[in-house]
Amino acid sequence: MVLTVHDVTKSFPGAEGDVPVLRGVSLSLERGETLALTGESGSGKSTLLHLIGGLDRVDSGSITVAGREITTMSDTDRAALRRSDVGVIFQQFNLIPSLTVEANIAFQARLAGAFDADHAARLSKALGLTEHLAKYPEALSGGQQQRVAIARTLTARPKLVLADEPTGNLDEATASEVLGQMLRLVRETGAALLMVTHSSSVARRMERHVNLSQGHVV
Amino acid sequence: MIATALTALLSHWRCNRLQFFAMIAGLALATALWSGVQAINAEARASYDAAAATLGEGQFDQLLPRSGEKIDQATYIALRRAGWQVSPVLEGHVRTEEGRVRVVGVDPLTAPGTIAPVGMQEDSNLDDFLTRGVLFAAPDVAEALSGVVSQRVITDPSVAPGVALTDIGVAQTLLDAHNQLSRLIIAPMQPMGLPDIAAVAPDLALQPAQDAGADRLTDSFHLNLTAFGLLSFAVGIFIVHGTISLAFEQRRSMVRTLRALGVPLTTLIGLMISELVVFAVLAGGIGVALGYVIAAVLLPNVAATLQGLYGASVAGTLQLRPEWWLSGMAIAVLGTGFAASGALWNIAQMPLLASARPRAWAVASGETARRLGAVALALLVIGTGIAIWGQGLTLAFALLACLLIGAALILPLLLRSAVMLADGQARSAMWQWFWADTRQQVPGMSLALMALLLATAANVGVSTMVSSFRVTFVDFLDQRLAPELFIRIEDPAQSPYLEAILLSEAQEVLPLLSVETEIAAVPTDLFGVRVGPTYRENWLFLDEAEDVWDRVETGNAVVVSEQLARRAGIWTDDLVTVAPGLSLPIAAIVADYGNPLGQALISEPLFRNLYPEMQPLSFGVRSNDPTTLRNVLTEEHGIPESAITDQSRIKAFSLGVFERTFTVTGALNVLTLAVAAFAILMSLLTLASIRVPQLAPAWALGLTRRRLGQLELLRAVVLAMVTTVLAIPLGLMLAWVLLSYVNVEAFGWKLPLYLFPGHYAVLTLFALLAAALAALWPAIRLARTPPSDLLKVFANDR
Structure with a gap:
């Protein structure tokens, strides 16, 4: 099992006391499996994704990623986990604007000390980025930038890919194309994919589908 | 991981070279002014120390003749035989083509330990000194003496300016004063049970060790210079603070991404601190080199000022002394740390999931301005308290600090008020937009405008003080020099x-x-x-x-x-x-x-x-006819020409001293103002990227790019004008504190304050010109912004 989430709760402070966002969520994901996490706005999808990525801490419950319990880990250890085992793809791309496309693609793998130039070249080619490698992100369209973000994540060969509405900023045709490329490459690398999405059409292309409503899996 | 993360952090500077230049240049300029002033101070102090070490003046009790100018050597021998540890000194002058050189003869075997002139630690030198008859002198004096004296002259820059040091026997020969001495230095440690000096040497008077009067005055002069240097450094630090804050704000999204990709926060903070230390050392090095140039240019004038005003001798050439270049490097690093501490703290406190959008660096809230205003008011109240009840030189400088920092912190609030006042008078939509937009720009430009405020106030204050001093002194000379x-x-x-x-x-x-x-x-x-x-x-x-x-x-x-x-x-x-x-x-x-x-x-x-x-x-x-009288005295009575001085010559000399002083303060004023203009230029250039989204709607609604550029220029000039107008009363308060408090504490007299409206008008014009020149380039860049860049503001993918 690449991911196990067990009875996780999470609240945020509000004007009238703490507001519960996740109320005992449990789910699991196996190697190579793809899962869509859907739900209305405020249902806790992105919060759950951040907790799994070690970007935030649970109130209670446990999360195991690649066999390691992360809820008791220090910030430094969770950072190390993100470098080596987890890849996060954001809706806003979050590329480093002052690095070239090529440097951006290599970035996470270099951080993890696991850069493979051939693998990066294959991914770049597969995502149609070869001719843009020397450019800076600002020179690319939104779809191209998201492809760079996908390449950056997959170059590091993570065991678990977390994607937060990766096609939310793209038009329908581009979104479909990018999604197709991402799913194909994730399967090729054998990683598990957990994708937060609003779109039912995107969710349908995943192997499994979990819907969150008011902090519960329904 | 570290190398990869560092590459990403450094890549920001590669893509923002102007920002990098602003930071390095700001820090280098600040360090240059500080280390330049410190270099001058260090050189002057080294000269005083050399004089004290060479001449033993003021350090020890001394015996002087009660009448006449010389002591018989037999008296010295009598004192030594009675057990008194005294050391003889003979002083006199030797004429050279370049002027008179003061020859000081000492006896190195009996001189107190701290009178250890020149490099006599080397045995060969001591041997020469005692047996062969050599003189030690600074390079210029050594050159002047060559060919005038038959003894070998050894060059040693540690000898006091204008002095040649030699063995007392050689001095007696050179000065034709056989068996004669000028004074006797009494060693601090003496044997018990000695006979009374008056009984052994009744013709000698005891002069106790004293703090020479000039010490306090020269200390005050150096303190003034240091305060000026510190003020200039503060102006430079405003630039550095502005650029570092902006750079860190622009890197917030990168920091979030790096953390999300697995770089620990502590590693990131450590990398950023290391990066800043390297930049600080680089800029500090450039600053120290520039400071050396500034000090080398100004030192002769400072030396002349100190000599003319206080009779303190300072060498006119500069040496690379560790105390000032190390202090320059240290203050560059500390200043960078100070300027970056807030930004680093924000990054350290930023939650990983915080919005990556820059936190509207240029749009500080009115609440912040009000908080700064409250701190400013507190400082001004403390300053008023010091002005009423405080005493002492340190408190006088604390008053200056309260006044200047308080005024700088309250500036954004005053500017906002002034702009809101103008906004209320605006009739057309364009001017309403202009004033509203100007109000929005005040926080972003406030650091640069604070720098301009301090620079202009320092200019007004120091110029008023020096000019008041000159006017008063000229009147004083007219009274005192009534005899022709x-x-x-x-x-x-x-x-x-x-x-x-x-x-x-x-x-x-x-x-x-x-x-x-x-x-x-x-x-x-x-x-x-x-x-x-x-x-x-x-x-x-x-x-x-x-x-x-x-x-x-x-x-x-x-x-x-x-x-x-x-x-x-x-x-x-x-x-x-x-x-x-x-x-x-x-x-x-x-x-x-x-x-x-x-x-x-x-x-x-x-x-x-x-x-x-x-x-x-x-x-x-x-005399009604001083020229004729002078001729009669010299030609008929043989009185040497050099013994007669007329009033006009003394006045010319005194005014010459002031002109030198003006050169120093004028140069520092110009440099400080230039740094302030640079601060404005850099803030406008760094703000330019943020300005595009703010100006694009106005462009879309019908204002041409050219018009927008003109309004940008006007905005900078208007803000600079309000700042300068506020700086003049602040500068006058600065002058008032210097004249009424610092002078009384340091010099013992109070000077009247004179106003020089013409000078202030010219200064205002210069400040506006500096602001306009600084704003010109960013305005032109804005006017030439391609429409495609403006359109991107409205694009979804921006």
């Missing part, structure tokens, strides 16, 4: 003969008898003057009782100088002990701006009663 000619002789024996000649040739003769003494525990020059029409008609007093000169003339009163009165806490009508057993009331207080010591005047007959052995060595001479 001054004659000074060296030999007291010639005095009666000279006076007889002068009485036969001149209209009025004013012999000046003087002795160094102490009145009310303050070192004082006591003068005996011949009261006559010149004194009665020309001397003005700060405070006076009735019939001043009548009472002085009859020996019933004394006139004292302001600094003596202030230091001793005495004033008109108080009784002071002028000499043992003689107390006189003070008839008047007179201003004296040319002398570090206190002064007291009594009548000539009274002085002669007190000091019958003294003869006047200076004479003021009144």
Whole structure:
């Protein structure tokens, strides 16, 4: 099992006391499996994704990623986990604007000390980025930038890919194309994919589908 | 991981080269001004130390002849035989083509330990010194002496300026003073049970070790320079703070991404600190090099100022001393740390999931401005408290700090108020937008405008002080230099003969008898003057009782100088002990701006009663035809030309000293103003990228790019104008504190404050010109922004 989430709760402070966002969520994901996490706005999808990525801490419950319990880990250890085992793809791309496309693609793998130039070249080619490698992100369209973000994540060969509405900023045709490329490459690398999405059409292309409503899996 | 993360962090600077340049240049300029001033101070202090070490002046008790100028060597031998640890010194002058060189002969075997002149630690030098007859001198003096003396002259930059040091035997030969000495230095440690000095050497008078009067004055001068350097550094740090804050804000999204990709926060903070330290060392190095150039250019003028005003000798050439270049590097690193601490703290506190959008760096809230305003008010209240109840030089500088920092912090609030006032008067939509947009720009530009405020205020303050000093001093010279000619002789024996000649040739003769003494525990020059029409008609007093000169003339009163009165806490009508057993009331207080010591005047007959052995060595001479009188004195009576000085020459010399002072303060003023203009340029350029989204809607609604550029220029000039207008009263307050507090504490006298509206008008124009020039380039860049860039603001993918 690449991911196990067990009875996780999470609240945020509000004007009238703490507001519960996740109320005992449990789910699991196996190697190579793809899962869509859907739900209305405020249902806790992105919060759950951040907790799994070690970007935030649970109130209670446990999360195991690649066999390691992360809820008791220090910030430094969770950072190390993100470098080596987890890849996060954001809706806003979050590329480093002052690095070239090529440097951006290599970035996470270099951080993890696991850069493979051939693998990066294959991914770049597969995502149609070869001719843009020397450019800076600002020179690319939104779809191209998201492809760079996908390449950056997959170059590091993570065991678990977390994607937060990766096609939310793209038009329908581009979104479909990018999604197709991402799913194909994730399967090729054998990683598990957990994708937060609003779109039912995107969710349908995943192997499994979990819907969150008011902090519960329904 | 570290190398990869560092590459990402550094890539920001590669893509924002202007920002990098602004940071390095700001820090380098700030360090340059600071280290330049420190270099000057270090050089001056080294010269004082060299003088003290070489001459032993002021450090030790000394024995001087009670009358005459020399001590018989037999007296010295008698004291040594009696067990007294004394060391002989002989001083005199040797003429060279470049002027007179002071030759100081010492006995290295008996001199106290700290009088360790020059590089005599080396045995070969000591051997030369004792056996072969050599002189040690600074390079310029050594050059002047070559060919004048037969002895070998060894160059040593540690010897005091204008001095050649040698063995006492060599000095006796050179000065033709066989078996004669000038003074005896008494070693601090003496054996027990020695006979009384007065019994062994009744012709010698003991002069206790003293803190030379000039020390406090030169300290004050250096303190002023240091304050100026610190102020300039603060101006530079404003630039650095602005660029670092902006850079860190722009890197917030990168920091979030790096953390999301697995770089620990502590690693990131550590990398950013290392990055800043490297930049600080780089900029500090450039700054120290620039500071060396500034100091090398200014040092001759500073040396002349110190020599002219205080009689303190400073070498005119600069050496690379570790104390100032290390302090320059240290302050560059500390200043960077100070400037970056807030930004680093924000990054450290930023939650990983915080919005990656720059936190509207340029749009600080009104709440922040109000908080700064509250701090500013607190500082100004503290400053007012110090002004009313505070005493002492340190508190005077604390008052200056409160005043300047308080004014700088309250500036954004005042600017916002001024702009809102203008906004209320705007009639057209465009001007309403202009003022609203200007108000929005105030926080982003406030650091640069604070820098301009401080620079302009410092300019107004220091210029007002120096100009007031000059005006007062020129008036003072006009009073004091009423006699057309001054004659000074060296030999007291010639005095009666000279006076007889002068009485036969001149209209009025004013012999000046003087002795160094102490009145009310303050070192004082006591003068005996011949009261006559010149004194009665020309001397003005700060405070006076009735019939001043009548009472002085009859020996019933004394006139004292302001600094003596202030230091001793005495004033008109108080009784002071002028000499043992003689107390006189003070008839008047007179201003004296040319002398570090206190002064007291009594009548000539009274002085002669007190000091019958003294003869006047200076004479003021009144004459309707000073040129003819001068010729008669030199040609018919053989009085050397060099002994006669006329008023115009002294005045010209004094004004020359002031011109030198002006050169130093003027150069520092220009440099500070240039740094402020640079701060404005850099803030406008760095703000430019943020400006596009703010200006694009106005462009879309019909304002041309050219018009937008013009309005950007106008905005900078308007903000600079308001700042400059506020800087003038601040500068005058600065001058007031310098003249009324710092001067009284450091110099002992209070100067009147004169206003120079013409100068302020020119300064305002310069400040506006600097702001306009600084704003021109960013405005042109804005006017040439491609429409495609403006359109991107409205694109979804921006």
